[in-house]
Amino acid sequence: MSNTNVPVAGRIAGLTAQGLYNKCLALAGNLWWTWHPEVIEVFRSLDPIRWRQLGHNPIALLREFTPERLEIRAAELVLYTRIDQAYRRMNAYMNTKTPWAKRNVGVLGSQPVAYFSLEFGVHESVPIYSGGLGVLSGDHIKSASGLGVPLVAVGLFYNQGYFKQQLDVDGWQQEEYLDTAVENLPLELPVTPKGEKIMVSVETRTGTIYAKVRQINVGRVRLLLLDTDLDQNTPEDRKLTSRLYGGNNRTRIRQEIVSGIGGVRALKALGITPGVYHLNEGHNAFATLEAVRQRMKEDGVTFAEASSDIAQKTVFTTHTPVPAGHDRFDSQLVEEHLGPLRDQIGIDHSHLMSLGRIDTSNHNETFCMTVLGLKMSRYANAVASLHGVVSRRMWHCLWPQLPEEKVPIGHITNGVHVPSWMAWQINTLFERHLPPSWSQDSYSPDEWEAVQGIDYGELWETHSALKNLLVAFIRRRLSRQYRRRGEPDDAIDQARTVLDPQILTIGFGRRFATYKRATLVLNQIDRMARICNDADRPVQFVFAGKAHPADTPGKEFIQTIANLRKTPQFANRFVFVEDYDINVCRHMVQGVDVWLNNPRRPLEASGTSGMKAVLNGALNLSILDGWWAEAYDGTNGFAISNGTSHADDKITDERDAASLFDVIENEVVPLYYDIDEHGLPTRWIRRMMNSISSLAWRFSSHRMVADYTTEAYLPAAGGTSCKVER
Numbered sequence: 001m002s003n004t005n006v007p008v009a010g011r012i013a014g015l016t017a018q019g020l021y022n023k024c025l026a027l028a029g030n031l032w033w034t035w036h037p038e039v040i041e042v043f044r045s046l047d048p049i050r051w052r053q054l055g056h057n058p059i060a061l062l063r064e065f066t067p068e069r070l071e072i073r074a075a076e077l078v079l080y081t082r083i084d085q086a087y088r089r090m091n092a093y094m095n096t097k098t099p100w101a102k103r104n105v106g107v108l109g110s111q112p113v114a115y116f117s118l119e120f121g122v123h124e125s126v127p128i129y130s131g132g133l134g135v136l137s138g139d140h141i142k143s144a145s146g147l148g149v150p151l152v153a154v155g156l157f158y159n160q161g162y163f164k165q166q167l168d169v170d171g172w173q174q175e176e177y178l179d180t181a182v183e184n185l186p187l188e189l190p191v192t193p194k195g196e197k198i199m200v201s202v203e204t205r206t207g208t209i210y211a212k213v214r215q216i217n218v219g220r221v222r223l224l225l226l227d228t229d230l231d232q233n234t235p236e237d238r239k240l241t242s243r244l245y246g247g248n249n250r251t252r253i254r255q256e257i258v259s260g261i262g263g264v265r266a267l268k269a270l271g272i273t274p275g276v277y278h279l280n281e282g283h284n285a286f287a288t289l290e291a292v293r294q295r296m297k298e299d300g301v302t303f304a305e306a307s308s309d310i311a312q313k314t315v316f317t318t319h320t321p322v323p324a325g326h327d328r329f330d331s332q333l334v335e336e337h338l339g340p341l342r343d344q345i346g347i348d349h350s351h352l353m354s355l356g357r358i359d360t361s362n363h364n365e366t367f368c369m370t371v372l373g374l375k376m377s378r379y380a381n382a383v384a385s386l387h388g389v390v391s392r393r394m395w396h397c398l399w400p401q402l403p404e405e406k407v408p409i410g411h412i413t414n415g416v417h418v419p420s421w422m423a424w425q426i427n428t429l430f431e432r433h434l435p436p437s438w439s440q441d442s443y444s445p446d447e448w449e450a451v452q453g454i455d456y457g458e459l460w461e462t463h464s465a466l467k468n469l470l471v472a473f474i475r476r477r478l479s480r481q482y483r484r485r486g487e488p489d490d491a492i493d494q495a496r497t498v499l500d501p502q503i504l505t506i507g508f509g510r511r512f513a514t515y516k517r518a519t520l521v522l523n524q525i526d527r528m529a530r531i532c533n534d535a536d537r538p539v540q541f542v543f544a545g546k547a548h549p550a551d552t553p554g555k556e557f558i559q560t561i562a563n564l565r566k567t568p569q570f571a572n573r574f575v576f577v578e579d580y581d582i583n584v585c586r587h588m589v590q591g592v593d594v595w596l597n598n599p600r601r602p603l604e605a606s607g608t609s610g611m612k613a614v615l616n617g618a619l620n621l622s623i624l625d626g627w628w629a630e631a632y633d634g635t636n637g638f639a640i641s642n643g644t645s646h647a648d649d650k651i652t653d654e655r656d657a658a659s660l661f662d663v664i665e666n667e668v669v670p671l672y673y674d675i676d677e678h679g680l681p682t683r684w685i686r687r688m689m690n691s692i693s694s695l696a697w698r699f700s701s702h703r704m705v706a707d708y709t710t711e712a713y714l715p716a717a718g719g720t721s722c723k724v725e726r
Contacts, residue, residue, distance in 0.1 A: 015084070020074060021067035023087040028058035029186045030217040032090050034123040035142060035417065037424035039086045045077055046070070056583065057125035060184040094220060101148025104709060107717045111275025112150035114267055115141065116284035118259060119244055120155050122218055124582040126185060127161035128225070130244050131511050131546070133319055135582065136383075136608055137280055138218075139417035143701040145219030146417075149709055152272060154263035154284075156255060157187075157214050157225035162244045165546050165579045169485050171562035173547055173555045177243060188215040190224070193271045200226065200265040202257050203340040209237050211258050213266045224270075226262050245548070253329050253337050256369070260286030261341065268294065275717035278315040278708070279377070282327060282369030288314055288376035289338070289355075293345050303345050307376065315712045316377035318370060318409070319605050321390045322515065328366040329356075358397050374398060374409075379712045382411040383606040386629040390602045412711065413627055414606040415704035418442045418696070421612040423590040429454065429462050442696070443703030451693040456685045457678065463593075463617045463688070464501070470591025471499045474542060474577060481578050494565075498575055504539045504672045506621070506664075507592030507613075509585055512547040512554040515603045519557050521596070522564075523657035531664060532573040537673045539664065540573045541596075542588060544580040589613040594638075594668060597622040598660060600652060601645045611699040617688045621668060623656065627699060636691040638663050 015023075024043075033039040043058040044051045046065070054060040065073070074080055101109075117137035121129030129135060137153070144151040159182060163175035189197055190213055198213040210233050211226040228240040240254055264287050267274060279285055288310055295306040320326070334356070335342075335349055342352045354360035355375055356367030374380055374395060382388040388411030396404050419427075419439070430438060433454045438447040478495035499505070512518055521528060521541065532539050543561050547554030564574040577584055589595065595613035597604070597620065604626035611627065613620060619636075622628040624643035632639050641659040646652045676682045697703065 015080065017067040017071035020080070020083065021062070021065070021070050023083055024058070024062055024070065027083075027086055027090060028062060029188075030090065030094075030219065031122050031126070031186065032093065032145075032217075032219045033058065033086075035419035036086070036089075037427065038082070042079055042082050042086060045079070046073055054184075055125050056123070057184055059186060060125075060181065063184065098146075098148035100706075101150075104147075104706070104714075105149055106714055108150045108275055108709070108713060111273055111717060112152055113144075113276040113278055113713055114264075114272070114274035114287075115144070115151050115153045115278045115280065116260065116263055116287055117153065117155050117280035118255070118283040120153065120223060121582055122216075122223075126216065127180060127581075128155070128158050128244065129582075130162040132606075132608060133281065135585075136319075136414055136606075139415070139420065139608075139701040140280075140705060141218050141221045141223065142417045142420060143415075143705040145221045147702060147705055147709070148220065149705060149713070151221055152267065152274075153218070153221055153223040154259070154266065154287075155223065155225055156241045156244075156259050157227040158241055158244045159227070159229060160242045163546070163549065166484070167481070167558070167562055167576070167578055169487070171559040171576075173558050175549050177246075186216055187225075188217070189213070190215045190222070190270060192269055198266060198269045199230075200262045200269065202261045202265075204254075204257070205336045205339045207234065207237075209233060209240065209254065209258060209262075211241070211262050211266075213269075224263070224266055226258050226266060228258060249327075249329060249333060252327060253333050256283050256327070257286050257337050260284040260288075261290040263287055264290040264294070274313070276313055276315060276713045277310070278317070278713070279373050280317050281319050281325075282316075282371075282373040285316075285369045285373040285376065286338070288372070289341055289345065293341060296345060303347055306345075311376050312378050313716050314377035314379070315708070315716055316373040316380045317383065317412075318373070318380065318391055319383055321387065321394055321603055321605060322513075327369040329369075330366055331363075334367045370395075371398065379716055380409045381712065382409060383414045384626050384630065385411050385413065386602055386625065387411060387605045390605075410711075412704060412707045413630065413699070414608050414611070415443075415699045415701040416608050416611045416615070417701045418615060421586065421589065422615040423466050425462050425466060426590075426616055429458065443698075443700045443706060445697045448693045448697050451689050451696075454689070456680055456682055459617065459688065460680055460685055466591045466616065467505065467593070468501045468591075470505075470542075470587050471501050473587045473591075474499060474575060477577050477584075478575060494571070498572055499540055499542070500538075500572075504537070504594070504669060505542060505592050506539060506594040506596050507542045507588045507618070508596045509542075509544040509580055509588050510597070510607075510609055512545045512557050513551065514553045514557065515600045517598050517600060517653065517656075518543065518545070519560055520598045520653065520657050520660060522560065523653070524661055527661055529569040531661070531669070533569060534669075537669050538573070539669065540575075542575055542577065542592060544577040544584050544588065546580055585609065585612070589618060590616045592618050593672065594619050594621050597626075597628065598640055598656060599623055599625055600649060600656075601625040601641075601643070608699075611695070614691050614695045614699065617692060619668075619684075619687060619691055621660075621663065631695055631699065633694065635687060636694050637687070638667055 027033050119129040119134030120137045121135035122138040141153045159180050160177040163177055166174045200211050202209045210230050211228045214225045216223040229238050291310045292306040356372045357365045382391040391409045392407035396407050399407050434450045435447055441447050475496050482492045482495050562576040564570040589612040595610050595618045597607055597610055601623050607626035610620045621638040623640045641656050671684050674683055
């Protein structure tokens with residue numbers, strides 16, 4: 001019972017302290033809150049310091065409150081109405097079918113899409129992702145929820161997630177794996193139609209792997225996560241789902257049979273009959289074989305008939321032109337882990353191996369998961385137009401009888417979830433100037449034309465405020481970094497004053513794979529020093545990103561950039577922010593002036609971080625690769641090089657570096673520092689407006705999911721492909 005002496009201004013009639021607490025728990029229990037700034041602000045205001053310390057986790061924060069203490073705090077901040085309104089909005093959202101869904105989902109209403117991915121990046125408080133693939137998956141299911149596409153997502157629950165990154169005093173990356181406080185995650189244990197808890201099992205030649213099924217609600221989408229941390233498993237298998245992208249090939253194939261085969265079995269146990277299987281990369285391609293097994297068992301059809309049927313229902317998305325990104329397993333590993341399933345579907349080992357081989361007669365060729373995914377799907381797509389060209393060339397070997405341009409791999413360009421990545425300050429600005437329906441129709445070009453009419457000063461003031469927030473954030477992070485590793489006081493003092501909000505700021509945040517060429521800006525070190533330290537038009541850089549634990553060259557790139565702070569010419573011009581995650585990315589794309597992306601073309605499949613920067617007014621400075629090859633029009637950002645690559649990578653790197661320096665010196669810097677009589681860089685602001693109005697709608701994940709629905713899901717489910725209704 002609440003303390004009757006506590007002031008309860010604003011209390012809603014009949015709402016007790018426990019009732020208030022329960023509504024907050026309900027809000028925290030569905031990741032719908034992660035893309036609603038007004039709900040985030042309610043949680044943050046309860047205790048801003050602890051909110052930050054707890055990694056923006058509302059469940060962890062609420063665990064520190066009793067209902068009575070929460071009521072007191074809510075009374076102090078007059079939060080009753082805001083909490084009640086948010087709760088009502090969420091319930092209305094959950095119980096309403098969207099107009100778009102009424103017009104477009106068709107047969108999916110009774111047989112949903114089963115979306116498989118090995119990682120999901122929905123929010124930093126749920127650390128089951130490593131980078132771009134996971135964040136893309138998270139944005140995909142958020143937009144499926146927003147559009148009302150019937151979809152259930154399937155993955156693994158990693159109780160240690162991906163590693164925490166720290167740099168030592170020499171700038172060398174150190175990895176640390178921490179157990180996640182499961183009690184602080186919005187996890188449920190789903191039950192069968194009979195009300196029973198679910199456990200699935202996957203048989204191998206050397207024993208059975210068991211997994212329980214957890215569930216996280218992401219708006220209207222159920223995210224099912226398989227967890228092998230069970231007493232029934234061996235110590236090895238209990239740790240199987242502990243870490244993302246850890247271990248050797250044996251660990252990887254065991255994770256992938258749990259995710260793929262176990263995932264399909266979990267859907268079956270829940271009474272879900274998918275109309276479509278969408279495989280996000282080859283990691284989950286074993287799901288198709290389990291779907292074939294179930295079809296054979298239930299309907300008495302042959303393997304060939306079942307394979308044809310399941311392939312018709314399968315959509316396969318490939319994300320990488322880099323060979324290391326395609327899992328391959330030797331014959332012995334495949335037989336150990338797929339042997340029992342092979343027995344049940346009635347094919348021999350040679351036949352099974354042929355499903356994952358390019359040359360089916362080559363018994364020395366390993367089993368490739370991407371090949372399996374391509375063979376077991378009737379719709380395959382790359383994630384950008386240029387990536388489609390690259391993928392058709394890369395996998396032409398599977399269809400040698402066809403001309404390269406006829407290889408059946410299309411493309412649906414990636415997009416990003418607008419509400420998740422747009423700063424609330426920008427959102428508020430757009431609410432005043434864009435049509436009322438803009439946030440619901442974020443993939444419609446007409447809604448974004450009004451950006452051109454925003455007052456220059458208002459847009460620049462909003463951007464400047466976000467840039468100041470970024471600088472403050474980086475100073476806090478660097479101070480903690482330096483203090484943690486025992487650096488001298490003068491280094492910590494330097495961290496507290498690093499970066500100048502008035503200086504042109506270029507951001508680079510992504511995985512530190514060597515082909516992404518993070519150190520290209522250092523190709524001409526003396527020239528870069530002159531650019532950074534120009535007395536009238538200086539430039540500063542913010543870097544962040546992780547290298548895979550086994551990627552020594554990538555770690556060397558990080559060390560090179562991180563140690564620039566120790567050199568006089570770059571001490572206040574280059575900073576490296578540790579432990580890149582969704583939170584760091586959000587700050588960077590919302591606060592920098594320019595977003596830099598300079599991979600070695602054509603190895604960037606898409607590059608969604610640049611799309612996030614667009615939403616906040618940052619201009620892209622990028623190689624014409626991935627999404628930028630189809631986005632750049634000469635007025636909405638900057639291009640590095642002319643879209644060609646030399647046969648010799650060294651020559652390509654030299655050419656691209658020269659172009660990068662030329663563009664920074666002759667285009668970016670002059671435009672940014674061209675100030676009018678009102679103190680505004682009007683030509684720069686005009687380019688910001690061109691960027692937002694021409695790109696924000698095109699590279700929205702709502703547009704992406706709408707395209708998947710009409711171009712892939714409906715045909716796969718037996719519906720009719722049609723142009724999406726805007």
